[in-house]
Amino acid sequence: MRGPAAAVHAAGAAGAVGAAFRAAVRAATGVAAALACAAFAPASAADAVRPSRDFLSPELRAQQDDPSRHPGWLWVDQGEALWRRAPAPGTPSCEGCHGGLDAMRGVATRLPAVDADGALTNLEGRINRCVVQRQGRPALAWESDALLALTAAIAQRSRGLPMAVAVDGPAAPLLERGRELYRTRQGQLNLSCTQCHDERAGLRLRGDRISSGLGTGYPAYRLEWNGMGSLHRRLRACSLGVRATQFAPGSEEYLALELWLAYRARGLPVEAPGLRR
Numbered sequence: 001m002r003g004p005a006a007a008v009h010a011a012g013a014a015g016a017v018g019a020a021f022r023a024a025v026r027a028a029t030g031v032a033a034a035l036a037c038a039a040f041a042p043a044s045a046a047d048a049v050r051p052s053r054d055f056l057s058p059e060l061r062a063q064q065d066d067p068s069r070h071p072g073w074l075w076v077d078q079g080e081a082l083w084r085r086a087p088a089p090g091t092p093s094c095e096g097c098h099g100g101l102d103a104m105r106g107v108a109t110r111l112p113a114v115d116a117d118g119a120l121t122n123l124e125g126r127i128n129r130c131v132v133q134r135q136g137r138p139a140l141a142w143e144s145d146a147l148l149a150l151t152a153a154i155a156q157r158s159r160g161l162p163m164a165v166a167v168d169g170p171a172a173p174l175l176e177r178g179r180e181l182y183r184t185r186q187g188q189l190n191l192s193c194t195q196c197h198d199e200r201a202g203l204r205l206r207g208d209r210i211s212s213g214l215g216t217g218y219p220a221y222r223l224e225w226n227g228m229g230s231l232h233r234r235l236r237a238c239s240l241g242v243r244a245t246q247f248a249p250g251s252e253e254y255l256a257l258e259l260w261l262a263y264r265a266r267g268l269p270v271e272a273p274g275l276r277r
Contacts, residue, residue, distance in 0.1 A: 108154065151219050152272065161270055
């Protein structure tokens, strides 16, 4: 076949091939979209808040339960030593005021809490208040080994006990602030905490399972960090992940959010020090 007829025939064949290709692309795109929707569809069982350990792999769960294989216990050991040791001559140790660490049993289940001055304070804040007011030292830096160690050693004494934070009286408006932060879409990705930790709890994200988003395992040793970190460090990582404003550790925003997370975990056990991916 030659001349214009050949050209028309070739154009028709090319058009048929192009149409078939576009149809195949549309079909593949539709399949991909369906798979994506299935992967990110809300989980029917996600309406119930579950302990964080439920979302760990069996291997990580067993390691979290075994102090001999849990690297976070290095911070617990350091915290126990700091508890007993006076920071300077004539300065009381933590043990000198509070007695042995076993006296701290149950403390982590009740924090954050509103102090007498009206400020919402978590465990790190309580420790630093004692450091400044009782020991006359500068406050320990957030994410410092000393603060993480003391927090881990104290929180560990409440391991297995149910969370029971107070949310009445002066805590009520702070709880509402935390609830608002948890449910508000944030950042360039326009996502809220609840979209991941309620609607998609149990699904996989980058090889990890999305949990109910509780703070019961913090401070925790994260394999990603290769070290121990506070809940506020984790909240900052979430803020970064959705390209939202990262508040300072100890900020009013993260403290209110921590209170809301503690309220959501009411009745569930403290797992600190946790072990996370």
